[in-house]
Amino acid sequence: MREFRILALAAVCGCVVGCAGQTFAPDSAPEYVVIRDFSPVYRLGPMQGRGPDATLKAGDRVKVSRREMGYSLVTTEETGQTGYIANEDIAPAPPRPPRPPEQQDSPGNSRSRASSPRYQGEQVNDSPLPESAPLPELDLNVGMEDIVPAESVPSATPSAPPKFRY
Numbered sequence: 001m002r003e004f005r006i007l008a009l010a011a012v013c014g015c016v017v018g019c020a021g022q023t024f025a026p027d028s029a030p031e032y033v034v035i036r037d038f039s040p041v042y043r044l045g046p047m048q049g050r051g052p053d054a055t056l057k058a059g060d061r062v063k064v065s066r067r068e069m070g071y072s073l074v075t076t077e078e079t080g081q082t083g084y085i086a087n088e089d090i091a092p093a094p095p096r097p098p099r100p101p102e103q104q105d106s107p108g109n110s111r112s113r114a115s116s117p118r119y120q121g122e123q124v125n126d127s128p129l130p131e132s133a134p135l136p137e138l139d140l141n142v143g144m145e146d147i148v149p150a151e152s153v154p155s156a157t158p159s160a161p162p163k164f165r166y
Helices: 002-018
Strands: 031-034 039-041 054-056 061-067 071-076 082-086 090-092
Touching (some): 039 082
Antiparallel strands (some): 031 061, 039 054, 061 071, 071 082
């Protein structure tokens, strides 16, 4: 019986160690992308006493700090907030495209925004607005003669009750 207890304890310890999550350093955390719209993010974990604290859109990039069974601790790229998101809602992010080298404006560089072919010639905003006819003056003074007398307005009560057929 004692051997059975030791074997059962070893099996439980093996399962606990096997179910442990992966933890990543902040500088080497893998990037993931959210694949479902309105994916809930929980600040304290999925079992917190209230609903999700935020939602993420499809295409948002996150860094995974810790990957566990079912949920991962992530940090959003845009705001830097951390929270737990379901593993089904994220996928490994594709590599970022290389950035083109930035051109620095120097005195020898004669190409500027004003000399670009896109900005040559007359633009739509350069033409003046057409002259419009002046608007008539509004008379907002309402006198008693402009108000309809009450006896000419039909009443809301019917004169005779409707006849129903049974």
